[in-house]
Amino acid sequence: MSSQATPTLNLKGIGASPGVAVGHAYILDRKRVRTPKLRLAEAEVDPERMRMKTALDLSDRQLSDLKDQISKTEGPEHALILEAHRLMLHDPMFVDEVNRLIVEDRINAEWAVRRVARKLKHLFDNIPDEYFRERRSDVEYVADRVVRNLMGQVVDEEVVLPDHAVVVSHDLSPADAALMARTGRVAGFVTDLGGQTSHTAIVARARSTPAVVGAGRASEQISPGDLVALDGTRGLILVNPTDDQLALFHETMRRHQEFEARALEAKDLPAQSTDGFRIRLVGNIEFPEEIQSLLSHGAEGIGLYRTEFMFLDRKSPPGEEEQYRAYRQVLEAMGNRPVTIRTLDLGGDKVPGKGKHEKEPNPAMGLRAIRYCLANRELFRVQLRALLRASVHGNMRMMFPLICGMSELREARSELEACRTELGRAGVPLGKRFQVGIMVETPSAALIADRLAQEADFFSVGTNDLIQYSLAIDRQNRDVAYLYKPLHLSVLRSLKNIVTAAKDAGIPVAMCGEMAGDPVYALVLLALGFDELSMTAGQIPTVKSIIRQSSREDAQRMLETAMDLTTAEEIERFIRTEMDRRLADLA
Numbered sequence: 001m002s003s004q005a006t007p008t009l010n011l012k013g014i015g016a017s018p019g020v021a022v023g024h025a026y027i028l029d030r031k032r033v034r035t036p037k038l039r040l041a042e043a044e045v046d047p048e049r050m051r052m053k054t055a056l057d058l059s060d061r062q063l064s065d066l067k068d069q070i071s072k073t074e075g076p077e078h079a080l081i082l083e084a085h086r087l088m089l090h091d092p093m094f095v096d097e098v099n100r101l102i103v104e105d106r107i108n109a110e111w112a113v114r115r116v117a118r119k120l121k122h123l124f125d126n127i128p129d130e131y132f133r134e135r136r137s138d139v140e141y142v143a144d145r146v147v148r149n150l151m152g153q154v155v156d157e158e159v160v161l162p163d164h165a166v167v168v169s170h171d172l173s174p175a176d177a178a179l180m181a182r183t184g185r186v187a188g189f190v191t192d193l194g195g196q197t198s199h200t201a202i203v204a205r206a207r208s209t210p211a212v213v214g215a216g217r218a219s220e221q222i223s224p225g226d227l228v229a230l231d232g233t234r235g236l237i238l239v240n241p242t243d244d245q246l247a248l249f250h251e252t253m254r255r256h257q258e259f260e261a262r263a264l265e266a267k268d269l270p271a272q273s274t275d276g277f278r279i280r281l282v283g284n285i286e287f288p289e290e291i292q293s294l295l296s297h298g299a300e301g302i303g304l305y306r307t308e309f310m311f312l313d314r315k316s317p318p319g320e321e322e323q324y325r326a327y328r329q330v331l332e333a334m335g336n337r338p339v340t341i342r343t344l345d346l347g348g349d350k351v352p353g354k355g356k357h358e359k360e361p362n363p364a365m366g367l368r369a370i371r372y373c374l375a376n377r378e379l380f381r382v383q384l385r386a387l388l389r390a391s392v393h394g395n396m397r398m399m400f401p402l403i404c405g406m407s408e409l410r411e412a413r414s415e416l417e418a419c420r421t422e423l424g425r426a427g428v429p430l431g432k433r434f435q436v437g438i439m440v441e442t443p444s445a446a447l448i449a450d451r452l453a454q455e456a457d458f459f460s461v462g463t464n465d466l467i468q469y470s471l472a473i474d475r476q477n478r479d480v481a482y483l484y485k486p487l488h489l490s491v492l493r494s495l496k497n498i499v500t501a502a503k504d505a506g507i508p509v510a511m512c513g514e515m516a517g518d519p520v521y522a523l524v525l526l527a528l529g530f531d532e533l534s535m536t537a538g539q540i541p542t543v544k545s546i547i548r549q550s551s552r553e554d555a556q557r558m559l560e561t562a563m564d565l566t567t568a569e570e571i572e573r574f575i576r577t578e579m580d581r582r583l584a585d586l587a
Helices: 042-074 076-090 092-105 109-125 130-134 136-150 174-181 199-206 243-265 288-296 320-334 369-375 377-393 406-425 443-447 463-471 489-505 519-528 537-548 552-564 568-586
Strands: 009-012 014-017 020-028 165-169 186-191 211-213 227-231 236-239 278-285 302-306 338-342 395-400 435-440 459-461 509-511 532-535
Touching (some): 020 243, 042 076, 042 092, 076 174, 092 109, 109 136, 136 174, 186 199, 199 211, 227 243, 243 537, 278 288, 278 338, 278 537, 288 320, 302 320, 302 532, 320 395, 369 377, 369 395, 369 406, 377 395, 377 406, 443 489, 459 489, 489 519, 489 552, 489 568, 519 537, 519 552, 519 568, 532 537, 552 568
Parallel strands (some): 165 186, 278 532, 338 395, 395 435, 435 459, 459 509
Antiparallel strands (some): 014 211
């Protein structure tokens, strides 16, 4: 029942996992442990290092146990997050640096851990890719666990949740999010921090639990026991809603649950509109272990395999053999299904073993992605040789990130051909020639898409960067994040230009950005004529269901009307209203 005597509070955040939920607030307050700062006598140094080793071993056992528990009940995706934390406990960049500070600066282990964590977080802060930037929270979670173990404090404290709890927190660790989600008592998540790629968002989407993240000071504004209604699609939170608002939420929730259930039942059917337009729905992955989840949600292939994870948190870049084995594993697991592998999309400050780099004032527009690879040809060639060798084992496609002009594409392709010739002369088995495409994620590439389409085998639109660069905004910046508008007329015109150029040249055009998996934009992308959409596993059934129950001709009429409007707000309001009406009909 609603709390009519209490004023309704409207909050806004980032819709991180679609769906609506109603429940009572459970405020999870995980205060960060206070870190003691002590100077050591010389005789205390070795015992302190042993104390550190004991804490690391204990942390490793805890994470290993959690990983096993969660893997059995939640599947491999969540276990992978915890495995990444375990790897950090063994990472020389972390362990060696902590021990160095204990020995050379003679400071206690807790202080040394915090100093190293701060340094590592700073490195992640400068990564342009939002997904990898969000991983800075991993450093904080691991450091906090080690410090708690050093101080003999309780970690992984069990939380007893009431049924239908809306968990409200400043932030959530992967362990907290996964452990609470598996109780089956969580109706939804609300966090002050985080974005679409935060752990809370990933866990929530995997379990189809509605979530709103990046909600500012929600954990301070919501009280324990408050009735909370949240909309994980629009990022809306109503605290103590009125009876009418509550009734609307319950009705929407019922329709959404029925729609989701029917969508999952039809996951293996083709994503084809009622008037015959076929779109291939594929998935985005970072680890081979994610493949099973993709296939169980009806993915027809992989549209984006990020290779950057192999390069992070290590002293030297992965060699050709290590990369070859990783790519081969993914290709073999997918059989004849297409697998699109993106070449390295990092800046020089994140590539291990490349010496010190000056901090760039604006890394998102600096030496990164294909620019960095072309400036470091041997590093690039190692990856290209590994990809060429792996292509024997499956249906591989390859794409270069951040292509801004034809010269970059030609140079990158020239390097690929040089590697192919080198391997061929050495008698190394090579697969058939695979398609070589580009990420279209800058306004420059969008404007010359007709020319790039003459020499690229396919396009894949990275909407996260394309929108940010087109609108000149950083959506991590709270002061301007509200300007991030996927339905801005300039973005729609860019997308239309890219698709038209691809169609005219007879090459396929895909989208692998966040926009591809959002149900709100499904008909816009159907109308534009994308051949392939790549998204997280859990988004595939819903998008497929929308496409299967819609007419492209109808979607095109809707888009034409939208593009006659002028402001981003007008267009968004129109599209959301139309989608609400259509989805209500589908539900």
